[in-house]
Amino acid sequence: MKARQKRLVLVGLALVGVAGATTLALSALQSNISYFFSPSQVMASEHPTDAVFRVGGLVVKDTLARQEDGLTVHFEVTDNAAVVPVSYTGILPDLFSEGQGVVAKGRIGDDGVFYAEEVLAKHDESYMPPEVADTLQTAHVDGIVEQTTGTEPPRSMTQ
Amino acid sequence: MTINWFKFASPAAFYPIAGRLIPWFSGIALALVLVGLFWGFFLTADQLGGSNPQKEYYRIIYVHVPAAWMSMWLYLVLAGWSAIGLVFNTRLSFMMAKAVAPTGAIFTFLALWTGALWGRPSWGTYWDWDPRLTSELLLFFLYIGYIALHSAIDDTRRADRAAALLAIVGLVMVPVIFLSINCPDPNQCASLHQRSDPGSIHLSILIPMLTMTLGLWSYSFAAVFARLRTIILTRESDNAWVRDVIAQETTA
Amino acid sequence: MMEFFSQGGYAGYVWGAFGMTFGLLLIEVLQLRSSRKTTLTRIRRLLRLRAPRQDSAGAAPQRGTSGPTS
Numbered sequence: 001m002k003a004r005q006k007r008l009v010l011v012g013l014a015l016v017g018v019a020g021a022t023t024l025a026l027s028a029l030q031s032n033i034s035y036f037f038s039p040s041q042v043m044a045s046e047h048p049t050d051a052v053f054r055v056g057g058l059v060v061k062d063t064l065a066r067q068e069d070g071l072t073v074h075f076e077v078t079d080n081a082a083v084v085p086v087s088y089t090g091i092l093p094d095l096f097s098e099g100q101g102v103v104a105k106g107r108i109g110d111d112g113v114f115y116a117e118e119v120l121a122k123h124d125e126s127y128m129p130p131e132v133a134d135t136l137q138t139a140h141v142d143g144i145v146e147q148t149t150g151t152e153p154p155r156s157m158t159q
Numbered sequence: 160m161t162i163n164w165f166k167f168a169s170p171a172a173f174y175p176i177a178g179r180l181i182p183w184f185s186g187i188a189l190a191l192v193l194v195g196l197f198w199g200f201f202l203t204a205d206q207l208g209g210s211n212p213q214k215e216y217y218r219i220i221y222v223h224v225p226a227a228w229m230s231m232w233l234y235l236v237l238a239g240w241s242a243i244g245l246v247f248n249t250r251l252s253f254m255m256a257k258a259v260a261p262t263g264a265i266f267t268f269l270a271l272w273t274g275a276l277w278g279r280p281s282w283g284t285y286w287d288w289d290p291r292l293t294s295e296l297l298l299f300f301l302y303i304g305y306i307a308l309h310s311a312i313d314d315t316r317r318a319d320r321a322a323a324l325l326a327i328v329g330l331v332m333v334p335v336i337f338l339s340i341n342c343p344d345p346n347q348c349a350s351l352h353q354r355s356d357p358g359s360i361h362l363s364i365l366i367p368m369l370t371m372t373l374g375l376w377s378y379s380f381a382a383v384f385a386r387l388r389t390i391i392l393t394r395e396s397d398n399a400w401v402r403d404v405i406a407q408e409t410t411a
Numbered sequence: 412m413m414e415f416f417s418q419g420g421y422a423g424y425v426w427g428a429f430g431m432t433f434g435l436l437l438i439e440v441l442q443l444r445s446s447r448k449t450t451l452t453r454i455r456r457l458l459r460l461r462a463p464r465q466d467s468a469g470a471a472p473q474r475g476t477s478g479p480t481s
Binding site: 219223261265272382385386392405 | 429432436447458
């Protein structure tokens, strides 16, 4: 009797553990998705005004500007429909560059600028040695992009 | 000529077969991993170029991607043997499933660990609740849950069946992990992982990566068979054939 | 040589990933070996304990089980 009860408790604990882990992770996933906004949504004021949320998109070319303190940077993020100005103080990840995807976490100021606490860079799916990437040049790369996204909505405007 | 496959489905028959296969799989694994490492470190560019200019840390791809693939593949194997065991009630299938779980858990942990060390320098963070990272973490919990549930139940037959059920229910996670990044427009999702396509990986990087994958795959065979042999001996220790085998086995 | 070990300044990340991978696999191999060894010795001891008891039970040796093999 006692051994069986012990087993029951152990099995119950294991199941509760798995269920708990699942719920936790799923809710985290949920909140992550619901706190993500595209620049268009931000421009349409669908974002929360009193909470931290995330903005994602591409860094607009020629908008990255470093301020005098050397640590603060300004840049603009776009989803090719709307643009959100971002200010960030800190070290940018290695893969951060103009024209590439980023996710910024922070809150929007009264001045309409998104003050980021954290800026994450997305990576591209192409893995090429520099020489190959140089010789391939844009024409071929564009061909691949068109090919792989043929049936999907336009992925990005990299040019 | 027909081969009676059920002949090999008995633990007594499979025990010596596994024993003969282990050295082969170990040797192939060692050779492939050494070739893959040499290729990946000495015959490829130190840094990437183009639209994904990663620095030396991109080399983590040679362990990260194989570990992540193995974590999912071994889960399919685990769930597959669990299902076969539940349906046909074959002892060896349950032993096979039990033997796979620890190796699968190790590869899942390694996928998370190497991913964290890759994410920090490239994305800017060790961890993010990115759909793929989250579902891989869940897969790790599933492996741990399988092992814990199995060891919590004293009766072997009950433990086999209960853990098998958990493995099959958890099978839903594998397609989630696999599909979690297929976000067509990077502007529309928070996912840090991008669509991965072997076609956009240069051959000089793809080949060592696939070599490492085959090496770790071969390693998995060797490790799982070694664990399976110990499980077979433990569970069949009352049978006469074990007595004969034990007399010949060297402890080494 | 130093260049190889420093990995462009990303030594901690690169070697941390590769080190953990092969370290864990090595631990798994060692663990598999030791568990095989303990299982074999346990079953041997079990068989040795069982064999003389059957013999000293007085009954004529049934089946083909040989006596205590010293």
